[in-house]
Amino acid sequence: MPELSQNLVFIGGGHSHAIALNLWGKQPLADVNVTLISNVRHTPYSGMLPGYIAGFYCFEEVHIDLEPLAKFARSRFVLDRAVGLDLDNRRVICGDRPPIPFDVVSIDIGSTPATIATPGAADYAIPAKPVPQLLHHWSELLDRVQAEPNRRWRLAVVGGGAGGVELILSMQARLWRLLPPGDRAALEFHLFQRGCELLPSHNPYVRTTLTRLLGDRGIHLHLGETVSGLTREGGAIALQCASGFCVACDRVFWVTQASAPEWIARSGLATDAAGFILVGDTLQSLSHPEVFATGDIATMQNHPRPKAGVFAVRQGPPLDRNLRLFLQNRPPQPFRPQTQFLTLIGTGTGRAIASRGAFGCGPNRLLWRWKDRIDRKFMQTFR
Ligand SMILES: Cc1cc2nc3c(=O)[nH]c(=O)nc-3n(C[C@H](O)[C@H](O)[C@H](O)COP(=O)(O)OP(=O)(O)OC[C@H]3O[C@@H](n4cnc5c(N)ncnc54)[C@H](O)[C@@H]3O)c2cc1C
Incomplete structure (x- = not known):
């Protein structure tokens, strides 16, 4: 009997993957085996991290628990570290367990x-x-x-x-x-x-x-x-x-x-000068279309942007859409990230400063309350 199902593997529980898994769980494709490989069970949400350091949030409020999220997306959760890609044989090499085969793989492992x-x-x-x-x-x-x-x-x-x-x-x-x-x-x-x-x-x-x-x-x-x-x-x-x-x-x-981990460039994927995966407008690797990448680890060749969580978040829905199209043998759609984005920078004292392009205001409590509401609303989608 020929194997009819396809293997979709997510490496890393970064912001785009959390969103894509959530969307997948709401509308899974038939005959696709999904696996999430993550080196942590609880992945942090960058927007709330300084607030956690400042003592405004508890651990659970600023982390997404990937295990129930993977379960919701009907996927297998593998708690391990990806350490390489065998692109010829389409396998993810893991730190502690046998290689995991894929037909399509998506990488969202952040940066250090x-x-x-x-x-x-x-x-x-x-x-x-x-x-x-x-x-x-x-x-x-x-x-x-x-x-x-x-x-x-x-x-x-x-x-x-x-x-x-x-x-x-x-x-x-x-x-x-x-x-x-x-x-x-x-x-x-x-x-x-x-x-x-x-x-x-x-x-x-x-x-x-x-x-x-x-x-x-x-x-x-x-x-x-x-x-x-x-x-x-x-x-x-x-x-x-x-x-x-x-x-x-x-x-x-x-x-x-x-910076990017060395195994990315070693695997043979096209990278930029700093070792980040070069992707086109469809979020696919320039060298290997069966590899998608988002967030800090990816550099969009036509639209380079600063490494910020806000871009990883915005790439979540187009990543979900393009993975589905790819698995259905249909052409993925281009995505263009915004050029300007709002940053709300906390001062640690319940105030924040807003910055967007040439506009800035604050610090004040109203902006912090606004930031808090946006961040809590985002995290609520995973509960
Ligand atoms: C102190 C600080 C504050 C910041 N504040 C903000 C902010 O307010 N707003 C903003 O937009 N950006 C902020 N940033 C930047 C932001 O953290 C990153 O741009 C964002 O987290 C990138 O998201 P990502 O999805 O690419 O990866 P991440 O959020 O870093 O997630 C990657 C995930 O992959 C996992 N992983 C890593 N390697 C492997 C592996 N080999 N195998 C399996 N899993 C792996 C990690 O454990 C992690 O769970 C801040 C950064 C710092 C350092």
């Missing part, structure tokens, strides 16, 4: 901040991704600060994009709330940014407002400083900058530009 180029960063810095690792270190730090409230803590964030700025503001706000006002001076915060301005992809209003806010909150801003190496000195980590400037810190969080 690049630490490779900076000596010592891989050993001593805490990258913002993988998120579970970040949250583990954060929880350990909260415990330590509570246990030793009179100790001096020096924390650094490397990377002055929206992620780095929101992270340091959220961390400071949370730690401040833990301590009596008199003990707050023992907490020292440093933000390092290679360029001469913060948030280079945002408008002047947002850049100026956030720069002023960091100053008002006593966060040391080191603009034009490229961190060139980290070394351990006694109990501290020394951050050395290319300029010769050096600061000793207790924890260093790394929120620099995104």
Whole structure:
């Protein structure tokens, strides 16, 4: 008997896949075996992550539980790490189990901040991704600060994009709330940014407002400083900058530009210069049409965009549509991502700043409430 059913494999439980699985569950195609391979059961929603760090949400509120989602999509949930693709034989190579065959595969595994180029960063810095690792270190730090409230803590964030700025503001706000006002001076915060301005992809209003806010909150801003190496000195980590400037810190969080895992390029897929999968307007790999990719791990050749969760979310519905068309031997449809998008940046104090193209406003409580409502509504679709 010939095998009539087809195998659709999702690698990673990123934002686009969560949406595509949800849509699939509402209207599954017959004769398609679906598998989700994810290295975590609970995948974080990036929009609420700084709010979680700031203490506004609990773990369940900011994570999508992939196991019931996979069940809803009538798919097999495989808790494992994809480590390679055998494109000739159409198989996903996994860390701990035998290869998984596919007829069509979709990749949405996100990215991690690049630490490779900076000596010592891989050993001593805490990258913002993988998120579970970040949250583990954060929880350990909260415990330590509570246990030793009179100790001096020096924390650094490397990377002055929206992620780095929101992270340091959220961390400071949370730690401040833990301590009596008199003990707050023992907490020292440093933000390092290679360029001469913060948030280079945002408008002047947002850049100026956030720069002023960091100053008002006593966060040391080191603009034009490229961190060139980290070394351990006694109990501290020394951050050395290319300029010769050096600061000793207790924890260093790394929120620099995104990088892709090596196995992607090794598998033979066409990639851009940074190792991200090059896809066309239909979200299919330029070299292998049976491979789809979305979110941070993909670069749309005709419409490159910043690596942000908002794009991964927008790619969910077109990914679902094109996977169905491909499985039905019909031509997938092109998708064009928006050029401008709204960013709501939390300050960790129940306020947010809005940024869209040349427009900016805030920070205020109304914007935070709006952001909170949008994010909760998004998460509600998975419950
Ligand atoms: C501190 C911080 C704050 C941010 N805030 C925002 C924000 O407010 N708004 C915004 O738009 N963007 C924000 N971003 C950026 C945002 O996090 C990413 O752009 C977004 O998460 C990308 O979504 P994704 O679907 O590509 O992948 P992800 O959300 O990263 O999901 C990838 C999933 O795949 C899994 N995975 C990874 N590798 C494998 C593997 N080999 N095998 C199986 N599974 C795997 C991961 O565990 C994860 O569950 C922020 C980033 C940081 C660091």
